[in-house]
Amino acid sequence: MSYQKVKGTLDFYGESSRKIRYVENKVRNIVKNYGFEEIITPIFEHTEVFVRSVGDSSDIVNKEMYTFTDKSDRSITLRPEGTAAVARCFVENKLYSTPEVKKYFYCGPMFRYERPQAGRYRQFNQFGIEVFGDSSPFLDTEVIVSAYRVFKALGIENIKLKINTIGDFKSRQDYAIALHDYFEKHLDSLCSDCKNRYEKNPMRILDCKVDRNSEVLLNAPKIKDFLTDESKEYFNKILKSLDVLKIPYETDESLVRGLDYYTDTVFEFVISGNSELNGLAICAGGKYAELIKGFGGPDIPGVGYAFGLERIVSVMEKNSLFPNLVNAVDVVIISLDEDSKIESLKIANELRDLGFNIDLDYKNFSFKPQFKLADRDKCKYIMIIGEEERKSGIYTIKDVLNKTEDKLSYDEIVKKLYN
């Protein structure tokens, strides 16, 4: 009997675990500059949390959630995204009770039942931020710029910021009516998915890739014609501030996003250039004015985004952006008999207390396998302990790089290691 991991999941070990943690730590550091604090919510929630926020016209809720009934007949769902849970936590714990803007980040696995393919898994890791408290275009800009700075810090350059506004509540209401009227006349020319979208949420039709370049879609009413003056001004202020900050962007009217809670600003960072990952979104987010209210909280807007960590890792791999992530061993201790083996354990732990990375072999008393270990560890020094060394207290230490060998006391070795 042999076991294998569930379809669409990944094991991380060796190089791959070092890479994903490298990315996570980089992002954590950037985000801390902005005063964000980590928020850790459960990996599962009551199903309603996602249905009410992500929206029942979204594919995520309709067909991609890992939902199950627990032993007390509760409907439970493994989180498919991070925002809903953070918003729920914010409201439930009344984190809005003090007036300042709240800035949170989260990091962890998300679950969606989808067909796996390039950059898409059933369990995947997201790093996201959420900001609650003010409705200011400059807050949206700050959020977008923080993502931009993350990419800079990671060395990722071949990305494009796509941004759009889908209007405030009033704009969206007017627009939805207009779209509904328009598509009613062209129902026959739409793909079958779009026919469903027409019923539930006609704005979704604009995100269709099948009909993207069709006459019907190109001639459809545009959200910009239905934006309230407030929405227009809000969006223009964001664009203007991005200009001032010299953040390149591209407005994209077809960008509507697949989660229902967004209002006004939506954006994506997609991979550009000629790699095979072209067009893949590695960060996406937007503003959500109604979400906190929808969870029974006060009328407080939020804005945020999420990175796909696995996607960032694959972009960085394609562009050779990872530094050498080997956990370098400082010293491998070779011991040639049982008493020396015991001595090597003692010395190893003394050196570890001083902060050095020490490895040793536990069973061999001959040179060859122990030297092999030293080679595999790519260590800087090899220390040899045998009967002679034990008696004299003078150990043999080899400098692997310079191929030199010295006979030194413990204290002299420590001194040498510090250099």
Next chain:
RNA sequence: GCGAACUUGGCGAAGUGGUUAACGCUCCGGAUUGUGGCUCCGGCAUUCGUGGGUUCGAUUCCCAUAGUUCGCCCCA
């Protein structure tokens, strides 16, 4: 949910309806029992994802199933 390709040792990878399934890397042993990395010699798949069928005979052909990869949809 739809479509395509793929699945051979620890890894990469050739190959064929018929006695011992190439090769490379890794690994193991030896030359070299207090000095490794180089070199040389030797070893490492009763078996070709799993189940079934066709056949005298299947890793090779057919069907099913699982998985992987990729595309569509959608998304991080």
